[in-house]
Amino acid sequence: MAISRRSALKFSGVAAAAMAMAGTTAQAADQTSTSNVGIGTKAPISDAKGPxxxxxxxxxxxxxxxxxxxxxxxxxxxxxxxxxxxxxxxxxxxxxxxxxxxxxxxxxxxxxxxxxxxxxxxxxxxxxxxxxxxxxxxxxxxxxxxxxxxxxxIDYDYSAWTKDPAEEQRLKTEYPAGFIPGSETMTLKSKLEDFEGGVFLQTVPGGNYRCLPAPYERACLIADYFKREGIDGKVLLLDENSGITIKAEGFGSAFKEMYGKYIDYRPSTTIEKIDLDKKVVITEFDEEIAFDDASFYPHVRGxxxxxxxxxxxxxxxxxxxxxxxxxxxxxxxxxxxxxxxxxxxxxxxxxxxxxxxxxxxxxxxxxxxxxxxxxxxxSPLTVCYSAVSFDPLQAISVNAGYLYNEKTKSFAFANAATSEIWAGKAGKNNGKALFEWAKGMYRDMFS
Ligand SMILES: Cc1cc2nc3c(=O)[nH]c(=O)nc-3n(C[C@H](O)[C@H](O)[C@H](O)COP(=O)(O)OP(=O)(O)OC[C@H]3O[C@@H](n4cnc5c(N)ncnc54)[C@H](O)[C@@H]3O)c2cc1C
Missing domain, CATH: 3.50.50.60 (FAD/NAD(P)-binding domain)
Incomplete structure (x- = not known):
């Protein structure tokens, strides 16, 4: 609609402002088709000065x-x-x-x-x-x-539990794995802060999942937290593997000796279905296991x-x-x-x-x-400290390189050294080393 300058002057301030805004919106809409930013444009970065x-x-x-x-x-x-x-x-x-x-x-x-x-x-x-x-x-x-x-x-692969995108989205939102750091980590923290007792379910996936010891470390630390805060809760750790996948001696003894009342560890437990409304998981042997809160760690993929x-x-x-x-x-x-x-x-x-x-x-x-x-x-180098308690801070560790085996056409650990005694001075020294290791790595990446 064309309007003359004279009639435009008759518009109230509000009407003129509304017209002006409409004009801006129309302009913006036009611009989306010829935008200078985003996918398909040239990235705003200077030309390369070398390869x-x-x-x-x-x-x-x-x-x-x-x-x-x-x-x-x-x-x-x-x-x-x-x-x-x-x-x-x-x-x-x-x-x-x-x-x-x-x-x-x-x-x-x-x-x-x-x-x-x-x-x-x-x-x-x-x-x-x-x-x-x-x-x-x-x-x-x-x-x-x-x-x-x-x-x-990594990304997550939920396909063993559900093929329904809506259910996958619910799992990610309501019970995140906490293995892609950021919001998932924050949700886990607030879950623990809000937890009033009962069963806190955690899973350990099969396959070569991200950070083998981390689900066991997390179980220990959550149990330590329940113990310290006097929360009448239990970590139910359902492991798809036939046993603790790494540092088994250290974690195994911590589960028994420190957290007998707080950790229920069940190896060889494969979940087939999760009923999010009833808050139960159904295992491959049709066992129904109830939970009050949970963090479901699915398989990983590239x-x-x-x-x-x-x-x-x-x-x-x-x-x-x-x-x-x-x-x-x-x-x-x-x-x-x-x-x-x-x-x-x-x-x-x-x-x-x-x-x-x-x-x-x-x-x-x-x-x-x-x-x-x-x-x-x-060879890459695996150096990994895992906390088993935080007050006092006690940890266990593994340190290993890799060698290629021509016969099996695969890599295996070489010169592996573990330190799996968490009690006493050894555990506390590992605890100190854990933070020193992290500081060193952050320096390496950011300084
Ligand atoms: C709870 C937990 C505990 C752990 N404990 C230990 C431990 O004690 N010791 C240890 O050594 N390791 C530990 N790990 C494992 C370690 O964090 C990972 O192995 C490591 O981060 C892998 O490094 P990466 O560079 O391959 O992947 P990441 O560190 O995940 O980095 C990938 C990056 O790529 C970015 N990205 C992905 N797609 C795109 C895209 N399309 N465009 C732009 N950016 C993209 C992501 O945003 C991300 O920043 C732990 C991990 C977790 C979650």
């Missing part, structure tokens, strides 16, 4: 890849694309949920990491990769790369980004993990695309230290490629 290495995923692995690629190849233009605006740690988060440390200790700053290590932190979600033209597509625009490293971590990019394959352990050469981490049939961290298909421990040490190595491989050199394989 561009794009690292996707600012977790324990990606942060190490970004920092050390820049260190080993200073001429590289390194960009870390991460969808989160700040970092929350998985390691130590079990202590956070029971109030044994604060959020600040496990939260870290991507901008600081980028500033101090001379790379770019680009806050966006990667939605695809044009492999032919070597372009990464993000929620904030497209970016060309020379080398691409994918380190998106981060969905791998599937979007077309570099995923089922591994002997989990669905859709990285289809890579296990020694160079380069994707099979996809030159210059690498994967690092918990997405790997090798049976290494899916843990922070392992992923971080792998990140150091993958950085060497990429820098070597830039300089036209081959890199000698280095």
């Amino acid at each position: 561009r290495v794009v690292v996707v995923g600012g977790g324990w692995s990606g942060l190490a890849v970004a920092k050390y690629t820049k260190k080993y190849a200073p001429n590289a233009d390194v960009v870390l694309i991460e969808q989160r605006k700040s970092f929350t740690s998985g390691p130590i988060s079990n202590l956070y949920i029971v109030g044994a440390t604060d959020l600040e200790f496990i939260s870290h700053d991507y901008l600081k990491a980028a500033r101090e290590n001379n790379y770019t932190y680009f806050n966006a979600t990667v939605v695809g990769v044009d492999k032919k033209n070597k372009v990464v597509k993000t929620s904030d625009g497209d970016m060309a790369y020379d080398y691409l490293v994918l380190a998106p971590g 981060g969905k980004l791998l599937e979007i990019v077309g570099v995923a394959k089922d591994s002997p352990f989990n669905k859709m993990e990285a289809n890579i050469d296990p020694f160079t981490y380069e994707c099979i049939g996809e030159k210059d695309i690498f994967c690092s961290g918990d997405v790997r298909p090798m049976g290494f421990s899916k843990s922070g230290n392992t992923s971080n040490s792998e990140g150091h190595y993958v950085a060497k491989v990429v820098a070597g490629r830039i300089h036209g050199k081959k890199t000698k394989w280095e």
Whole structure:
């Protein structure tokens, strides 16, 4: 509708304001079709000043890849694309949920990491990769790369429990696993704070799940919390595996000697169905087990980004993990695309230290490629402390590298050393070492 300037002057202030707003909305609607921001536009980032290495995923692995690629190849233009605006740690988060440390200790700053290590932190979600033209597509625009490293971590695979997306969504919202840190961790903390007693159900999945000892560590710490707070509650730990999967001596004795009244551990228990309304789980032997509150940890799979990019394959352990050469981490049939961290298909421990040490190595491989050199394989290193109580802080630990067995065509632990005595001085020393280890790792990734 066209209006003359004269008649427009007759409008009341309110009517004019309404017209003005309508105009703005119409303009905005028009702009969505020719937007200069978002998917399909050019990412707002300066042109590469050297070979561009794009690292996707600012977790324990990606942060190490970004920092050390820049260190080993200073001429590289390194960009870390991460969808989160700040970092929350998985390691130590079990202590956070029971109030044994604060959020600040496990939260870290991507901008600081980028500033101090001379790379770019680009806050966006990667939605695809044009492999032919070597372009990464993000929620904030497209970016060309020379080398691409994918380190998106895990996603959950609920398919053994439900095929119904609505039910899966309810499980994620009402009873999160707490193995992708952030909101899930916070929900777990508030669940414990609100818990008035009864059965708190936890599960341990089969397959090579993220952080083998962490569900047992969490059971101990929750039991410790119930004990300390005088809560008449019990952790019911339903384990799909035939026994405790790691540090079995240490956790086994802690369950019996410290938490006999508070932890009911049931190995070889596979859940077939979860009735969220009745609050019962049904096992493969048709046993019905009731719960008052819960955290359901399903199987894990490689981060969905791998599937979007077309570099995923089922591994002997989990669905859709990285289809890579296990020694160079380069994707099979996809030159210059690498994967690092918990997405790997090798049976290494899916843990922070392992992923971080792998990140150091993958950085060497990429820098070597830039300089036209081959890199000698280095084993990742698994160093993992688990708290069994927090007042006093007592922990157990494992430390191991890996060796490839030509006959079985698989990797196995090498030079593994465990420290599974949680009582007395040994346990307390491990407790101190746990926090020192975490501080060292945060320094490595963020300073
Ligand atoms: C409760 C708990 C306790 C743990 N305890 C220990 C421990 O004691 N010791 C230990 O060593 N390990 C421990 N871990 C395991 C450790 O946290 C993981 O193994 C480690 O984080 C894996 O590193 P990653 O880089 O592969 O994945 P992550 O650290 O998960 O990082 C992946 C990153 O990729 C980002 N991303 C994914 N998709 C996209 C996309 N499309 N675009 C942009 N960004 C994307 C994610 O936002 C995320 O930041 C624990 C984990 C948990 C949850």
